[in-house]
Amino acid sequence: MSYASSVLRLARIPVLVACLGLLLAGCGVNNIPSYDEAAKAKWSDVLNQYQRRADLIPNLVETVKGYAAQERQVLEEVTNARARATQVQVQIPPDIVNNPEAFKRFQDAQAQLTGALGRLLAVSERYPDLKSNQNFLALQSQLEGTENRIAVARRDYIEAVRQYNTELRTFPGIIWASTLYKNNKPMETFTVAEDVKTPPQVKF
Amino acid sequence: MAPQAPPEPGVLFPPRNPGWLGFRMVLRRERAGHRGGVVRSRGRLALFAFVAFLLVLPAVALDFPALSGRVVDDAGILDEETRAALTQKLAAFEARTTDQLVVVTLKSLQGTSIEDFGVELGRHWQIGQRDKNNGVLLLVAPNERRVRIEVGYGLEGALTDAVSRLIIENGITPRFRAGDFAGGITRGVDDIVSVLSGDAEEWQARAARRPDTVSPTDSTRNDSIWPVIWVVLVVMLVVFICSMLAGALCAAILRLFAMLSLVSGRGSSGGFSGGGGSFGGGGASGRW
Numbered sequence: 001m002s003y004a005s006s007v008l009r010l011a012r013i014p015v016l017v018a019c020l021g022l023l024l025a026g027c028g029v030n031n032i033p034s035y036d037e038a039a040k041a042k043w044s045d046v047l048n049q050y051q052r053r054a055d056l057i058p059n060l061v062e063t064v065k066g067y068a069a070q071e072r073q074v075l076e077e078v079t080n081a082r083a084r085a086t087q088v089q090v091q092i093p094p095d096i097v098n099n100p101e102a103f104k105r106f107q108d109a110q111a112q113l114t115g116a117l118g119r120l121l122a123v124s125e126r127y128p129d130l131k132s133n134q135n136f137l138a139l140q141s142q143l144e145g146t147e148n149r150i151a152v153a154r155r156d157y158i159e160a161v162r163q164y165n166t167e168l169r170t171f172p173g174i175i176w177a178s179t180l181y182k183n184n185k186p187m188e189t190f191t192v193a194e195d196v197k198t199p200p201q202v203k204f
Numbered sequence: 205m206a207p208q209a210p211p212e213p214g215v216l217f218p219p220r221n222p223g224w225l226g227f228r229m230v231l232r233r234e235r236a237g238h239r240g241g242v243v244r245s246r247g248r249l250a251l252f253a254f255v256a257f258l259l260v261l262p263a264v265a266l267d268f269p270a271l272s273g274r275v276v277d278d279a280g281i282l283d284e285e286t287r288a289a290l291t292q293k294l295a296a297f298e299a300r301t302t303d304q305l306v307v308v309t310l311k312s313l314q315g316t317s318i319e320d321f322g323v324e325l326g327r328h329w330q331i332g333q334r335d336k337n338n339g340v341l342l343l344v345a346p347n348e349r350r351v352r353i354e355v356g357y358g359l360e361g362a363l364t365d366a367v368s369r370l371i372i373e374n375g376i377t378p379r380f381r382a383g384d385f386a387g388g389i390t391r392g393v394d395d396i397v398s399v400l401s402g403d404a405e406e407w408q409a410r411a412a413r414r415p416d417t418v419s420p421t422d423s424t425r426n427d428s429i430w431p432v433i434w435v436v437l438v439v440m441l442v443v444f445i446c447s448m449l450a451g452a453l454c455a456a457i458l459r460l461f462a463m464l465s466l467v468s469g470r471g472s473s474g475g476f477s478g479g480g481g482s483f484g485g486g487g488a489s490g491r492w
Contacts, residue, residue: 045484141488142365151319
């Protein structure tokens with residue numbers, strides 16, 4: 001009886017460690033795939049909003065052409081930038097969130113479109129008929145709303161990627177990353193858009 | 205409890221399963237007996253308490269007003285009558301359609317744009333039902349002279365950006381320019397309500413989808429059952445572990461769980477509360 005109880009007392013610490021280990025393992029091992037999926041869902045949100053913006057542009061170009069057809073250069077610039085952005089979006093590789101070059105290409109194409117759009121809207125300020133056209137006002141508010149949604153979606157994505165990358169690099173995620181999830185690589189995130197830093201220059 | 209064996213000679217501590225009250229006596233005796241153990245157990249307890257405290261700290265940079273009701277007049281530009289009338293309208297609207305519409309006036313935008321503030325505030329208050337995200341926030345920042353209608357994910361199809369812009373340009377800002385805040389906000393609320401209930405067919409469909417109980421906090425009731433079950437299971441597991449070992453570590457674990465479960469039980473304030481909805485940046489802004 002005393003032998004049994006002293007063995008049980010000795011076994012207290014290993015049993016405690018084993019139970020704590022089970023609890024910790026239960027908590028930590030699912031984080032990497034969960035954060036991975038969450039970040040991918042946020043990425044598809046971002047893609048949706050960019051697509052929504054691209055869909056608004058043909059209508060905008062037509063409306064502006066109706067009043068400011070002589071601004072051919074700016075209109076062509078927007079149309080070409082949109083075509084390029086759509087092409088890049090169609091050709092997105094499935095691993096874009098882990099692929100730095102593909103991600104940069106996508107980001108650059110969208111930044112170019114943002115710049116071209118900004119120039120078009122700045123130019124259309126000069127045409128009072130255009131500015132008071134109801135269709136143009138509606139399009140302008142839709143574009144502003146979409147730009148805002150893009151900003152929010154990007155912020156959510158950056159936060160999700162931060163959480164995922166941190167989990168890959170910190171303890172205890174790093175244990176699971178090097179054993180069970182060797183194939184999970186860190187995800188790419190957005191850098192500050194160049195068009196935000198330099199506002200479009202309008203030459204009069 | 206099983207009958208305890210009499211203490212064996214040479215065994216300095218009580219038997220393995222002293223029961224809950226006996227456990228506390230064991231704790232006191234061990235802490236008295238092991239000076240090093242007292243220091244270690246207190247340090248561990250402090251560490252657990254600190255970690256638990258960190259886990260529950262919210263990470264917000266902006267200072268949001270409290271959700272005191274459907275009309276949060278932080279900037280103090282509305283009189284009592286207007287507030288009461290608006291609250292009644294908004295409550296009736298939510299009872300009809302489960303869409304949550306909240307009016308908030310802000311003293312200051314704290315350096316951010318009204319778009320950013322709107323999304324963050326909407327997500328913080330969780331306006332709108334969790335499964336439908338049908339919340340609308342009407343923000344007025346009189347000091348920065350900005351107004352915004354922030355629309356939740358679920359209503360972006362009905363209350364589009366263009367329509368929100370029209371509501372602002374035609375109904376709200378002309379009145380604000382004339383200094384009539386009460387009139388502008390009331391007109392804005394009326395317009396939003398009429399847009400959201402305007403299409404009779406669509407409104408009927410939404411009315412058919414709403415649950416039978418119309419109280420705003422009921423939709424979160426089902427969600428809160430699962431966490432309670434988990435907490436109960438975890439507590440049972442912890443008590444089981446503790447019944448196998450004694451010591452201050454176990455007390456620390458128990459106190460950590462008690463603290464966490466107390467904190468997670470901060471329920472909704474008595475009256476109105478958000479339904480768990482989220483926002484994605486839809487809507488429109490205006491300035492005057």
